[in-house]
Amino acid sequence: MTEPAHGVTLEGIYRARHRLAGQAVRTPLVRSAALSARFEADIRLKLETCQPTGAFKLRGATNMIAALIERHGRDALAAGVTTASTGNHGRAVAYAAARLGVPAVICLSSLVPANKVAAIEALGAEVKRVGESQDEAFAEVERLVRDQGMTLIPPFDDPLIAAGQGTIGLELMEDAPDLDRVIVGLSGGGLLGGIGAAVKAIRPACRITGVSLSQGAAMWESLQAGRPVAVAEVESLADSLGGGIGLANRCTFELVRAVMDDHYQVSQTAIARAMVDILDHEKLLVEGAAAVGLAALAEHGIDVRGETLALILSGNGVALETLDRARTIAGR
Incomplete structure (x- = not known):
């Protein structure tokens, strides 16, 4: 069988699951009684x-680093891995590299708060403070790759990253094989694409x-244009969906073009209300x-x-002041 142009296959996702054993958690899939009653569905x-x-x-970070070690040997990563991220990806690379015994350098601008720097350093990575923007930090990543032989671990645009995220889809199909729909946040496409690749291969009828975001939705605008396009980033409660x-x-x-069935854009007010609802009714703090x-x-x-459907609660990286702002926006 010819490998798809995007390079993500069910076999690759199963290989990713093998690499993640003992490194990442098989996360729970729990039924929400409140949401199921509210929407007359099994959520x-x-x-x-x-x-x-x-x-x-x-x-994704664990799968990519482990796969590179598997393919090329640990010595190939002796110079270390690197990325530029202020949030979940930077923490993931730092954690995965430490667990797999590989040096990591996370490049951050001078604008990143000290608590985020400390959190990444606590995971064993070196932090380089460079410039006053994410672009300047990424320029340092490119220099480290070019001049010091470090290996870039991208946040989403790589088949190994998407396959790692796709292990969520395997777990969904095992824990709820009758799923009718999976609803996923869409940004760079690694999460939705990986989950979609796994789910569609096992249960094609399941909708992805x-x-x-209502503004700054780069992947959606690109799909509409038929090619990748640049979109201005906007401030949002869901900041990790920007860029x-x-x-x-x-x-x-x-990958997203191949697996996504439908798409919606949501406002700041709707996001705020959802964050507050999940905390108040599910007792879960989410970004x-x-x-x-x-x-x-x-x-x-x-x-x-x-319907039987799954919502992907992708992360909990939210500051309490952001949650307070969400309550204000939601009017609660």
């Missing part, structure tokens, strides 16, 4: 908040529903990007009556 919550780093990103997909995107654009599935159900009145 399950996939708790990626239970990962050691608090988010799904650990799966993507959810983006571009890369004009030279080589994996996730085609804005993890709440967009519920936001879409509520804001767009999606008819899921009688």
Whole structure:
């Protein structure tokens, strides 16, 4: 069988699961009685908040580093791995590298708060403070790759990253083989694409529903244009859904195009209300990007009556002041 252009296969996702054994957590899939009653459906919550780093990103980072060691030997990564990220991906790379015995350098701008720097350093990575923007930090990553032989671990646009995230799809199919729909936040496409690749290979009838921000939805705008396009980033409670997909995107654009069935965009108010609802009714602290599935159900009145569906609660990286802001926006 010819490998798809995006490079993500069910076999690759099963290999990723083997690599993740003992490194990342098989997270719970729990039924929400409150949401099931509210939407007249059987609604399950996939708790990626239970990962050691608090988010799904650990799966992809671990798979890529482990696969590179497997293919090329540990010496090939002797110079270390690197990335630029202020949030979940940076923490994931730091954690995975430490667990797998590989040096890691995470590049951050001077604007990143000291508590985030300390959290990454606590995981064993070296932090380089460079410039006053994420772009300047990434320029340092490129220099480390070019001049010091370090290996870039990208946040989403690589088949190994997407396959790692796709292990969530395997778990969904094993724990709820009758799923009718999976609702996933859509940003760079690694999470939705990986989950979709696994689920569609096992249960083609299951719908993959993507959810983006109402503004700054780079992947959705790119799909509409038929090619990767640049979109201005906007401030949002779901900040990890912002950012571009890369004009030279080589994996996730085609992957999302292949597996996503439908798509919704959600407002700040809907995200805020969903974050507060999940905390108040489920007693789960989630970041804005993890709440967009519920936001879409509520804001767009999606008819899921009688369906069995899963919402991906992708991470818990939210500051208490952000939660307070969400309560204010939600009017609660």
